[in-house]
Amino acid sequence: MVDYIARDGVALLQVNNPPVNALSHHVRVAIEEGLKKAGQDPRIKSIVISGKGSFIAGADIKDVSKPTILELCDLIESSGKPVVAAIKGFALGGGHEIAISCHYRIAHEKSKFGFPEVDIGILPAAGGTQRFPRLVGLEAALDLIPSGRHIGAAQAFKLGIVDKVVRGDAVEEAVKFAKSIAGEPLVDRRTSQRPVMGAENAFLAAAVKLAMKKKKGMIAPIVCLSVSFMGSLLPFEQGIQVEAAEAVVVFTSGQMGALQYAFFAQRAAPKWLLPCGASFKTVKGRPIRNAAVIGAGTMGTGITMAMLNAGIPVTLVEQDRKFLDKGVSLLKLLYAGSVSLRKITQDQCDAILSKLNTAVGYKSLTNVDLVIEAVYENMALKKQIFAELDRICPPETFLWTNTSALDIDEIASATRRPDKVLGTHFFVPAYHMKLLENVRGKLTSAETVASAQMFGTRIGKIPVVVGNCHGFVGNRMLHKYVYEADFLIEEGCWPEDVDMVAENFGLPLGPFKVRDLSGLDIRVRGLLEQAKAAGIEINPATRFLNGERISLLSKSLVDKGHCGRKTGRGFYNYGKPGGKIPLNDRFIKDVIVEYCAERGIERRKVAYQEIEERLFLPLINEGFKILEEGIASKPEDIDTIWLLGYAWPRHTGGPMYYANMVGLDKIYNRICHYNELHKHSAHWQPSLLLKKLAASKTPMKDWMEVAQASSKL
Numbered sequence: 001m002v003d004y005i006a007r008d009g010v011a012l013l014q015v016n017n018p019p020v021n022a023l024s025h026h027v028r029v030a031i032e033e034g035l036k037k038a039g040q041d042p043r044i045k046s047i048v049i050s051g052k053g054s055f056i057a058g059a060d061i062k063d064v065s066k067p068t069i070l071e072l073c074d075l076i077e078s079s080g081k082p083v084v085a086a087i088k089g090f091a092l093g094g095g096h097e098i099a100i101s102c103h104y105r106i107a108h109e110k111s112k113f114g115f116p117e118v119d120i121g122i123l124p125a126a127g128g129t130q131r132f133p134r135l136v137g138l139e140a141a142l143d144l145i146p147s148g149r150h151i152g153a154a155q156a157f158k159l160g161i162v163d164k165v166v167r168g169d170a171v172e173e174a175v176k177f178a179k180s181i182a183g184e185p186l187v188d189r190r191t192s193q194r195p196v197m198g199a200e201n202a203f204l205a206a207a208v209k210l211a212m213k214k215k216k217g218m219i220a221p222i223v224c225l226s227v228s229f230m231g232s233l234l235p236f237e238q239g240i241q242v243e244a245a246e247a248v249v250v251f252t253s254g255q256m257g258a259l260q261y262a263f264f265a266q267r268a269a270p271k272w273l274l275p276c277g278a279s280f281k282t283v284k285g286r287p288i289r290n291a292a293v294i295g296a297g298t299m300g301t302g303i304t305m306a307m308l309n310a311g312i313p314v315t316l317v318e319q320d321r322k323f324l325d326k327g328v329s330l331l332k333l334l335y336a337g338s339v340s341l342r343k344i345t346q347d348q349c350d351a352i353l354s355k356l357n358t359a360v361g362y363k364s365l366t367n368v369d370l371v372i373e374a375v376y377e378n379m380a381l382k383k384q385i386f387a388e389l390d391r392i393c394p395p396e397t398f399l400w401t402n403t404s405a406l407d408i409d410e411i412a413s414a415t416r417r418p419d420k421v422l423g424t425h426f427f428v429p430a431y432h433m434k435l436l437e438n439v440r441g442k443l444t445s446a447e448t449v450a451s452a453q454m455f456g457t458r459i460g461k462i463p464v465v466v467g468n469c470h471g472f473v474g475n476r477m478l479h480k481y482v483y484e485a486d487f488l489i490e491e492g493c494w495p496e497d498v499d500m501v502a503e504n505f506g507l508p509l510g511p512f513k514v515r516d517l518s519g520l521d522i523r524v525r526g527l528l529e530q531a532k533a534a535g536i537e538i539n540p541a542t543r544f545l546n547g548e549r550i551s552l553l554s555k556s557l558v559d560k561g562h563c564g565r566k567t568g569r570g571f572y573n574y575g576k577p578g579g580k581i582p583l584n585d586r587f588i589k590d591v592i593v594e595y596c597a598e599r600g601i602e603r604r605k606v607a608y609q610e611i612e613e614r615l616f617l618p619l620i621n622e623g624f625k626i627l628e629e630g631i632a633s634k635p636e637d638i639d640t641i642w643l644l645g646y647a648w649p650r651h652t653g654g655p656m657y658y659a660n661m662v663g664l665d666k667i668y669n670r671i672c673h674y675n676e677l678h679k680h681s682a683h684w685q686p687s688l689l690l691k692k693l694a695a696s697k698t699p700m701k702d703w704m705e706v707a708q709a710s711s712k713l
């Protein structure tokens with residue numbers, strides 16, 4: 001766990017606890033023993049702490065036994081012999097706190113520093129809130145601690161975290177340095193004994209404002225700020241007491257459990273399992289050496305960029321030279337933007353673009369491992385493209401379709417290789433968003449799934465395997481939320497009432513601000529297509545489609561030319577086309593009132609609780625249906641999809657975790673209540689799995705036992 005290597009008067013304590021050298025119980029004990037042993041050995045004059053591979057990524061989140069990291073930090077700092085931290089890789093959380101308790105820090109130029117504690121719902125409670133401001137000053141501490149972000153060695157040096165940045169072996173350099181300072185006095189090297197520079201109120205106000213915006217609804221960042229600030233006014237020992245007292249508040253808030261669940265859920269989600277039993281453990285994917293993307297629109301160019309960024313050569317294909325050129329210009333513009341923002345250098349940009357090829361038509365696609373089709377959502381068009389690709393591409397080429405809802409089996413039916421067809425649901429912008437829903441059809445092979453998961457990870461996504469149904473996991477659940485949002489308006493709410501409740505819950509934007517952003521006409525088009533497919537002609541009086549309640553409120557606004565931000569008016573008034581600030585609008589309220597009057601809908605005052613329940617319970621209910629149907633293979637997959645794809649508030653863990661936290665019996669009972677009131681909305685019919693879990697009082701994590709025990713599921 002910790003190797004003790006004594007050489008030339010220096011004791012090197014090297015943490016060896018793969019994969020990330022987390023400070024689990026055994027590591028803490030071994031560091032403590034190593035420090036004591038080195039302290040007692042008269043031949044040892046100085047000590048170096050390092051990690052094998054990387055430094056230390058923090059506390060082991062699953063293990064909080066003694067000795068605490070705080071005790072360890074105090075032991076290090078009070079050592080009579082100089083202690084040097086040799087840092088490569090990550091010095092995060094408790095690892096960072098260990099580093100700043102050492103008397104000196106030598107870091108490799110590629111090492112990273114940070115306090116990610118706030119993102120897992122805790123504080124740097126091993127003295128970090130007190131030592132860090134004493135090391136870097138209050139302003140920098142109030143910036144870094146609540147942000148949870150990592151910084152590089154160069155910035156760490158600038159801030160005074162690191163004493164020296166090296167290109168070569170940090171451990172060798174640290175050992176050399178440790179030897180050179182043997183016997184030197186350490187008084188001014190003990191961070192806890194320094195005063196806090198720049199302890200000013202103004203920093204606190206600005207930092208609180210920023211944290212409330214960037215970490216909306218999260219308690220830990222705000223508590224970190226107050227503890228760090230208070231500590232700057234107190235002697236170190238008293239600051240540590242404040243830190244300990246406030247840590248208890250945060251640890252018992254409920255957010256810690258949710259955030260740590262989210263951390264592990266995100267790491268569990270790519271680990272796939274199919275109903276046939278094949279899994280990431282049993283089936284290997286085929287690496288993708290080169291690829292083609294069909295369609296140079298927003299999605300196609302975004303997907304192309306995601307692959308280019310990962311070093312995969314891509315041919316971007318269009319049927320028309322004009323569209324191709326437009327897509328390539330957009331792509332080049334985005335890369336130029338990255339260069340001017342210094343996210344990449346011009347050389348890196350040139351290297352990326354050297355892997356881009358373009359083609360008009362599919363003829364050249366005779367030697368690609370993968371084709372991702374990303375044309376607009378039209379089944380007939382997609383089938384035609386797949387039939388053609390099937391003729392041209394080698395039989396082993398994977399043919400994947402980027403779609404947010406369409407039937408993968410139907411698209412696959414246009415080919416002679418349905419086993420190699422799969423849906424890749426990328427999120428906009430595809431080069432940035434972390435989520436990738438990999439949709440398996442009935443005939444998609446396990447090898448194709450394995451390859452898609454491997455591909456997803458390679459291009460920097462969190463890939464989650466889902467089954468084939470309308471909207472897959474994310475959009476299928478989202479649709480229920482969107483429907484209820486409309487019904488709430490019909491029944492008496494204003495758009496701002498509904499948006500406020502959603503935003504208070506933790507979503508960045510409420511459903512109507514989102515719709516204004518994406519365009520009301522998009523939703524109306526979808527609705528009309530659905531009606532057409534059902535052979536129903538929509539007229540102003542239509543309130544049901546296939547027996548299901550629908551709302552045509554968006555259509556009423558679109559008919560008046562109000563399509564959202566792009567036209568300056570949607571559910572809000574933006575002042576001008578392309579305006580960004582939503583204002584409540586009497587005109588829109590008149591449209592809503594008129595719409596309701598025409599349909600004889602009586603408007604009423606809808607309570608806050610009802611708005612919240614009607615937005616989120618149908619979505620949660622759908623999540624349980626998705627589990628019982630095997631569309632998702634575990635609740636963690638659903639939660640990951642919502643956390644990464646739809647900005648669900650992380651401190652509630654995701655919709656499934658949230659339901660469990662509220663209580664599955666309570667959730668079930670409320671769904672039943674609304675099911676009685678809203679017989680024309682199938683999304684209120686309670687999930688059988690949820691019913692069983694609620695009745696048996698089984699927590700969500702044990703859902704599989706209930707699902708397997710029930711013959712009805």
Ligand SMILES: CCCCCCC/C=C/C(=O)SCCNC(=O)CCNC(=O)[C@H](O)C(C)(C)COP(=O)(O)OP(=O)(O)OC[C@H]1O[C@@H](n2cnc3c(N)ncnc32)[C@H](O)[C@@H]1OP(=O)(O)O
Binds near residue numbers: 058064092
């Ligand atoms: C708990 C109360 C203690 C009170 C004292 C308070 C003071 C100290 C607090 C802390 O230190 S809290 C922890 C702070 N550190 C973190 O949050 C870091 C979390 N880890 C990461 O950000 C990343 O893992 C990484 C270090 C940047 C490496 O990323 P990479 O993509 O290379 O690997 P991952 O897939 O993320 O992880 C690999 C493997 O390791 C597991 N793991 C990672 N970190 C921890 C951890 N801190 N504790 C336990 N396990 C950890 C992760 O789940 C992966 O496991 P598998 O999925 O492979 O099983």
